[in-house]
Amino acid sequence: MKITNLKIGIRLGLAFGFVIFLLIAIVALSLSRMHAAEQRIDNMLEDRYKKIALTTEVKYNVSLIHQHMRNAVIEGDADGVKRETETMNALRAKNKELLDIFDKIINVPRAREIFTAITNARSEDLAAQKQLLAFLNDGKQTEAKTFLKSKSVETESAYIKLLTEMADLQSKKMAEESDLSKAEFASTRTMMLVIAFAAIALALTASWLASRSITTPMNEAVALARRVADGDLMANIEVTSTDETGQLLQALKDMNTSLGRIVNEVRVSTDTIVTASNQIATGNLDLSSRTEEQASSLEETASSMEELTSTVKQNADNARQANQLAVSASEVAVRGGTVVSQVIETMGSINESAKKNCRHHRRNRRHRIPDQHPGLECGSGSGTRRRTGARLCGGSCRSAQSGPALCCCRQGNQDTD
Numbered sequence: 001m002k003i004t005n006l007k008i009g010i011r012l013g014l015a016f017g018f019v020i021f022l023l024i025a026i027v028a029l030s031l032s033r034m035h036a037a038e039q040r041i042d043n044m045l046e047d048r049y050k051k052i053a054l055t056t057e058v059k060y061n062v063s064l065i066h067q068h069m070r071n072a073v074i075e076g077d078a079d080g081v082k083r084e085t086e087t088m089n090a091l092r093a094k095n096k097e098l099l100d101i102f103d104k105i106i107n108v109p110r111a112r113e114i115f116t117a118i119t120n121a122r123s124e125d126l127a128a129q130k131q132l133l134a135f136l137n138d139g140k141q142t143e144a145k146t147f148l149k150s151k152s153v154e155t156e157s158a159y160i161k162l163l164t165e166m167a168d169l170q171s172k173k174m175a176e177e178s179d180l181s182k183a184e185f186a187s188t189r190t191m192m193l194v195i196a197f198a199a200i201a202l203a204l205t206a207s208w209l210a211s212r213s214i215t216t217p218m219n220e221a222v223a224l225a226r227r228v229a230d231g232d233l234m235a236n237i238e239v240t241s242t243d244e245t246g247q248l249l250q251a252l253k254d255m256n257t258s259l260g261r262i263v264n265e266v267r268v269s270t271d272t273i274v275t276a277s278n279q280i281a282t283g284n285l286d287l288s289s290r291t292e293e294q295a296s297s298l299e300e301t302a303s304s305m306e307e308l309t310s311t312v313k314q315n316a317d318n319a320r321q322a323n324q325l326a327v328s329a330s331e332v333a334v335r336g337g338t339v340v341s342q343v344i345e346t347m348g349s350i351n352e353s354a355k356k357n358c359r360h361h362r363r364n365r366r367h368r369i370p371d372q373h374p375g376l377e378c379g380s381g382s383g384t385r386r387r388t389g390a391r392l393c394g395g396s397c398r399s400a401q402s403g404p405a406l407c408c409c410r411q412g413n414q415d416t417d
Contacts, residue, residue, distance in 0.1 A: 015210040022199035033188040040181045048174035052167050054102045059163040061091045066156045069132055073144050081136045118162040125155040221248050
């Protein structure tokens with residue numbers, strides 16, 4: 001599996017995880033070394049130094065015991081011997097307690113051997129002390145002084161020598177521990193420096209590789225995007241990974257292909273638009289000529305409309321004059337209507353008078369009205385009438401003179417004149 005196919009997050013996680021692992025390793029190593037140094041320090045303080053302190057205290061108590069022995073010999077009386085003996089017993093008990101503690105913390109074979117020798121030397125020294133006290137209790141001052149200078153000094157020297165040897169052994173072990181601690185500290189320091197430099201180098205390498213695996217494809221993607229933005233659609237895009245940058249390059253490649261296809265379609269559409277534009281231009285020229293023809297027709301129509309407008313104006317003037325004439329005629333007609341009404345009323349009166357005269361004529365069979373209407377006479381439908389008079393009650397009226405003739409008789413009731 002190629003590392004370039006890993007996701008950017010995974011690569012960054014691996015890089016940071018590696019750096020964290022190095023830090024953890026450094027810390028773990030440091031803690032391990034520090035723990036070892038702590039154990040050595042504890043061993044020096046709790047074991048070596050403690051044993052040296054115990055040995056030194058036991059040796060000091062032994063010296064005090066023998067000092068009190070010498071004091072007892074010097075004093076010689078019973079009270080002094082008793083007082084010195086009590087002090088020596090207390091010191092002996094303290095040494096026994098210290099040696100028991102020392103016995104429990106021995107962990108080196110050589111120390112065990114020396115401790116066994118110390119125990120034997122202590123027994124011999126205790127026996128010599130008891131012998132000396134026996135001489136003092138018996139009052140044998142001379143034997144006590146002789147024994148103090150000979151046997152007691154020998155046992156004390158042997159006891160002190162073994163205690164000193166034990167202390168020297170512990171001091172030597174302590175010095176060895178100290179040297180080991182110093183050497184281990186130096187080696188740890190060197191190792192830590194080496195590991196730190198190695199960790200720094202590895203961290204820088206990992207970060208450089210991770211950043212390079214990210215920035216290089218990103219720079220390529222930016223350059224390709226810039227070329228596309230500048231209008232260059234002929235760029236050859238190669239996708240070599242499947243991470244986010246590889247997906248970005250693949251998307252740019254697809255976008256470039258799509259843009260090329262769109263540009264081709266636009267070019268074809270543009271050619272079509274040019275052809276259509278040429279056709280539209282031709283149509284526009286044809287339309288222009290037709291528009292000029294229509295304009296001339298419109299000019300002729302406009303002139304005809306002007307003539308029609310003048311005619312309409314004349315007709316309007318004639319209509320206004322006709323309206324005035326009609327108003328005058330209406331007024332004359334109203335006045336004529338009034339006159340006709342008056343005539344009709346007069347004719348009605350005349351008609352009533354004529355009817356009365358006709359009824360009178362029917363009663364007299366023949367009647368003239370020369371006084372009222374000269375020249376009028378009544379006649380029947382079958383009789384004769386005078387030429388000079390009007391026929392009355394015969395269906396029509398004639399005028400024998402110049403005046404109007406009136407008929408007031410119904411047909412069917414006519415008599416012969």
